Amino acid sequence: MDDDDAIRAVYDLSYRHLVTQMAALCGNLSEAEDAVQEAFLTALTHRRDFALASNKEAWLRTVALNLLRHRWRRARLAGRVLPKFRAELSIDLGPQAPEDHIAVVYALSQLSAPVRVTVVLHYIGDLSVAQIAHELSVPEGTVKARLARARAQMAGYLSDHEEADHV
Numbered sequence: 001m002d003d004d005d006a007i008r009a010v011y012d013l014s015y016r017h018l019v020t021q022m023a024a025l026c027g028n029l030s031e032a033e034d035a036v037q038e039a040f041l042t043a044l045t046h047r048r049d050f051a052l053a054s055n056k057e058a059w060l061r062t063v064a065l066n067l068l069r070h071r072w073r074r075a076r077l078a079g080r081v082l083p084k085f086r087a088e089l090s091i092d093l094g095p096q097a098p099e100d101h102i103a104v105v106y107a108l109s110q111l112s113a114p115v116r117v118t119v120v121l122h123y124i125g126d127l128s129v130a131q132i133a134h135e136l137s138v139p140e141g142t143v144k145a146r147l148a149r150a151r152a153q154m155a156g157y158l159s160d161h162e163e164a165d166h167v
Contacts, residue, residue, distance in 0.1 A: 007043050007050070014057040015040075017125070022064050024120045027105045029094045031071070039063035058135055061125070065117065072113065107157035111150055118146040119154075 015036060022032035039060045043050040053059035108116050114136075121127045121135065122143075129147075133140045 004044075007040065007047075010043075010056045010060070011040055014060060017057065018061055018064060021061065021120050021125050022068060024105055024108055024124050025065070025116060026068050026071075027109050029097075031068070035064040035067045035071075036060070038067055061121075062135070069113070103158060104154075107154040110157055111153060115146045115150050115153075118143055119150045122147060 018036045018039070019029070019032050022035050023029050026032055026035070042063050043056075043060060050056065050059060108119060111119065117136065118132055121132045122129070127135070129140050129143045132138075132143045136143070
């Protein structure tokens with residue numbers, strides 16, 4: 001199997017998982033798809049690094065996450081430099097997205113970036129605490145603390161959303 005076939009195989013297995021995870025992180029399906037596609041392009045241009053990676057999906061997830069972080073930093077800088085152009089959070093998960101998915105992504109958007117990444121990797125990416133700790137280079141206790149903090153914070157946002165639905 002040549003490099004292109006290997007990348008194609010990983011694409012077929014991992015693309016949807018990665019897009020789902022990135023969409024939960026950034027709240028925008030198009031932006032998530034762009035980040036994941038760009039990660040696969042990076043794999044094509046860095047074939048040796050990609051081939052040496054023991055966990056190809058984790059390698060791609062890291063690249064896509066770094067791309068999103070770069071965009072967030074750039075947007076934050078633009079927001080400071082041009083405060084009048086700062087936009088409200090715009091969640092766009094596509095026309096078929098159920099309301100409860102949008103509510104969850106909104107609740108995720110209220111978390112700090114490190115906590116949000118941890119939650120998405122655990123609950124959407126289905127990674128264990130140990131895997132997340134390894135992937136993010138943090139102690140397992142930090143991962144557990146972030147998950148506990150996120151559950152407490154998100155419970156408030158989601159219960160507010162549920163109450164608004166019943167009014």
